[in-house]
Amino acid sequence: MSAGAIEIKDLRVDYGDFVAVNDISLSVPYGEVFGLVGPNGAGKTSTFRVLATLMEPTYGEVSLAGIDILENTERAREVIGYMPDLAPVPSDLKLWEFLDFHADTHRLGNRKERRARVDECLDIVNLTEKENAWCKALSRGQTQRLVLAKTLMHRPSVMILDEPASGLDPLSRREMRHALQKLAKGGATVLVSSHILTELAEMCSSLCVMNEGNLLASGTAEEVRAKLGKKERSLRATFLAENEAVLRWLRTDSRISEIRADGPDVTFHFVGNDEEQVGFLRTLASGGFGLKAFEEEGSSFEDILVQVAEENRKS
Amino acid sequence: MSEEWQREKMVPFWKIWANPIVRRYARSRLRPVSLGGVLLVFVLIAAFIFFSIRQGAMGQGQLELMDAARLPIVPLLVLQGLILFMLGTGQVAGAMTAEADEGVLEYQRLAPMTPLTKVVGYLFGLPIREWVIFAATMPFSIFSMWQGKVPLGVFLEIYSVFIVAGVLYHLTGLLAGTVMKNRRWAFLGSMGLVFMLYTVLPQVAKFGLVYFKYFTILPVVEESFAYFVPRSGQMVIQTMQELVPTARFFGLNFPQVVFTLISQGILILAMSTMLWRRWRRNESHLLGKVGAVGLFAWVQLVILGNALPLIETGQLFPSREFGRRFGRFAGVDPANWQPEAWEIFMMIGIFGVVTLAMIWMMSFLIIPNEEGQVRGWRRVRKKGGSRLSILSDPATATPWVFLMVAIGSVGWFTFAKAIVGSRWFPEFQLSSMALLAIVMVLFTGGILVQTILETKGRKFTILAIILGGVLPLMLGMIAALTKDELLPAGVWLIGISPMSWAMYASQVVVPIDDMPADVIRGIPLAFWFWQGVAVLLSLWMLNLLRRTRKEIAEKTK
Known part of the structure; x- marks a missing residue:
């Protein structure tokens, strides 16, 4: 031992x-x-x-x-x-x-x-x-x-x-x-x-x-x-310019929620596994929205702890 | 391998001077700035006692140097007792509680030292200033004894007992500080205990419980008292020494100093064991099951061993000393003294009260709480077991209380038989129900408190003691004292309280007629009635305890 x-x-x-x-x-x-x-x-x-x-x-x-x-x-x-x-x-x-x-x-x-x-x-x-x-x-x-x-x-x-x-x-x-x-x-x-x-x-x-x-x-x-970390992934995409079309497109996808736009930056939550996320990105990149950069934001430790503490309270 | 490592590395407990805890307190409590002032005050007081008494006796009292030099010895002993016994014990208890309260005690828990080394470290470290002040007053005592031509043997006897008593009281303080949470209460409580030892216990000794006197230095001081007064005071001394029973233990006659050291030594051993257990494992009971019953048996044995030889000489009975001291004033002729009948009732009753109180005290030490039981059961189950060891802390105390009841019954019955069979009371006989009454009182009293403690916890037990023990006693006494018509009601009310059972049993064991008729009639009736109720209640409580323990065991499955 x-x-x-x-x-x-x-x-x-x-x-x-x-x-x-x-x-x-x-x-x-x-x-x-x-x-x-x-x-x-x-x-x-x-x-x-x-x-x-x-x-x-x-x-x-x-x-x-x-x-x-x-x-x-x-x-x-x-x-x-x-x-x-x-x-x-x-x-x-x-x-x-x-x-x-x-x-x-x-x-x-x-x-x-x-x-x-x-x-x-x-x-x-x-x-x-x-x-x-x-x-x-x-x-x-x-x-x-x-x-x-x-x-x-x-x-x-x-x-x-x-x-x-x-x-x-x-x-x-x-x-x-x-x-x-x-x-x-x-x-x-x-x-x-x-x-x-x-x-x-x-x-x-x-x-x-x-x-x-x-x-x-x-x-x-x-x-x-x-x-x-949360099952929902927080994703951030940066486009060439503000893009209303991409926002409309995102709203049609049931896996997407919490969409926020800040100029050319758009953040949203995506529910799905790694393969589904790859497919989603491929569509986004080939959709002619002017995608410049893409980033996955991990859960912070504070988030994790808050999540655990909240689960405690609920139980 | 590990044991070899420990032997090489750790400070042995007997190396007091190398003990880090002693050295730590030597550093903090013997700083010249803080020690100097206190030391000066006590040395000045000792010097004043020595010179004022000695010079006064030589000048105004016209005594020779040898006689005058003896007079400061006892006042100096009182001063040293104040320093070492009172202040030292209070300091130990208060500082121990403070260390636990501040949290620094945990650092010492973590120190790689054996539990016994830690106990010794605190025992001699915390009161180190008081030991130094005591030592600083010693030259005056030594000089007094030297000039007073007190034999070296007497000096050694007095101070060996003095030092052992100091260690005993400091251990008491250490134990109080370990158990109690409040610093002030620990400080005052332990000082109060020492005060009680020198005021209340000597009085208890007059009621046959001579043993408790050996927790003090008084027997040894009394034995050597002839050397502490001028030669002209021989008459007084002889009278006093006649009042002092020798240390008789069954058929053996011990010198006072030997018996005092044995008595105090056993108690030191018991308290050291308690502290060792706590330092080894914080959750431990202060005494194990066997240790508690062993201590109970020892105390029973010495109480009995001290009391029995004093029955035939009459020294056991309070009226004898009263007659000797105040006979002339009270119209009693000491030469024709005879114990009174009520003294049988009193002495047998008091023996029972002390025995029952000892059972309660030991029960408090060995009863497991629910938390301890749950942990114990889970531990056993994890190891694949299905029974708690009868010796373990989480095991029930019931068999051990039964054992104490048996030992106590033998002791109490032997004492009662010896008193009634003595030359003083040829007209009295033990009742045929004597043994039954004794066993019932100890059984119901012991089992009720133990089972309530074990099933309901300490707070509930204290409440039960107040409502079922103290309240009926108070109400009954008020009723009995109000008017004669209420006397029978008072007797019945008092009889509810387990605290009265031993006294009532005394009247059943040896019926005496030296009391009001209502009391003589009422006590046996009330006793048997309430004992009947108590037996039923005890059986019900035993069943409840069995069920409660089973439930606890079940929920840990």
Whole structure:
């Protein structure tokens, strides 16, 4: 079962009658930044808490870097770096003390060696200047960065980050994205959740979508988009000039809807498979409408998530 | 392979100085700026106690240095108790709750340390400032004992028990902080518990429950008290020491210090187990089924072991101490003291009340909630099983309550038999229904609370206790106290409450006539009637529990 960095088999988490995670199985290879996407209540945090060894599942098997986390919890904790959502920090410690404590719990050498690692991690998250500040005095974004530094402290091979970018300004987000990608290149596996989905798509080499405790799809961003995107394709055609004739022609086709014209650009929804779309385009191009360009607009991740959330509400 | 790895990497629990959690709190709680002020205040108080008492005794009191130097020892112990027991325990409970509340506790959960190392880390880390302040006051105690020529053995006895008691109370605070959600309540509750240990429990000891006194340092202090007063106070000491029962455990006579350390050590072990279970798995019950019954049996054994040897000497009976202390004023001759008949009723009743309360307490610890049962069943089914292990947390507590009822019945009956068979009460005999009454009270009281808890949950149980336990007791007492005509009604009303059953059973076990006629007539009738109702209710509840558990099991299929 331990082929990938993260291996989940038949994982289930119940809260009484409520099924938070419903028999999911997942495999994440080493060195990947893997995103977990889903609306509130999808089961992301429960999954993360099980992976982080903070919660025992109802049942299921989970191994991280080849270690069965339910059998070898303490050992698994050596390889896990967990950053919770709205990461808290203690109010009675300074930044370097907070990090040094975590270095100590992971037995990262003597005082001098620990201090060197603390400085290194503070540098990664750009908080070196604040090393003697109290943790409680940090802004939200700085706190997130500090907790990321804590998460990196023991050089974990599997990092589990729950909404790490929340509260960060755009620059910090970009820095975090680069830092995570750099870590992944160094061999670490990063599992990350976020509501900023476009960013997640940019950051992650692959991802999965969860809803109501179930895994809906997983794969690369394109694969997930293809699987979960709307069945209707949004198409855009650009003509040489405004063309009333093409609009009339489009209205006669029952597969076409939502026609919008903006000068020479016309967008519309088309229902049909790939072959039908090829046939439709051939007709459009040969119909003498002056077709200049043609583009298929994929479903955005926001669209996908909104769609999933709406389906939730309806059910 | 993994175990070898753990041995190499992890800090063993006994290496307190290398424990990262201890070091973390040493850093945050021993900062010179914040520690300095507090330390100065307590050292000044200790210095004031030491010098004012010692100098005053030598100057105004005209005592020799050796006698004067002994006088600050007890006040210093009180100050140290305040620091370590009260402030330390409150700090542990409050800080633990705050850590959980702020969410930083999860970081420690994630630390690759064994659960026991984490427990030890918090136990000695959170109150580290109080330990340091305590240590700073020690030179005054050491100097007093040295100048007062107190033997080294006495010093070691006192402070070994003092430190073990400190650890015990801090563990209590840690447990309160782990279980309670509200920081203020955890802080106040745990301090209140320590306060109760030194005020209420010594009084309980006068009613035969001597064991609870060994949760304090009082027996050891009382035993060594001769060294803490001037030599001229020998008479007072002798009188006091006669009042102090030795630590008798069945036929064995332990030194107070040994029995105190054993009693506190067992409790430390039990609490450490509870915390270990919680750190190992957050969803765990505080005690396993076997652990809870084992602790119940141990407490029964020591209560009984302490009480039985005091029956023949008469030290068990409250009136003896009252006669010794206030005999002259009350017109009682201590030399011709004889226990009163009502003391049989009282002592047997109190033993039953404590036994039933212990069953309730243990039930609260081991009863599974619905969520736990659902998870347990799904886990079992996934593995292809069809039964929950009887020892697992999701399993029903019923068989274990039955076991506690059996153990408690044996203990309670033995106690009642020993009192009635003693030389003090030749005119009394155990009723032929004694054993039945005892078993019924523990069975109905234990099973009713357990089954209600398991089928309806904690909130409903608390409501049931208020409506079915407290309210009839209050109404009955009001009725009984209003006028004589309402006394029978009061007896019947009080009899509804399970809290009264053990006291009523006492009158059934050994009928005494030292009470108003209405009460003597009413108690047995009310007892058997309400016990009949309670047995039917218990059987109905057992059936309901069986059905409820079956439904839960079915829905997980």
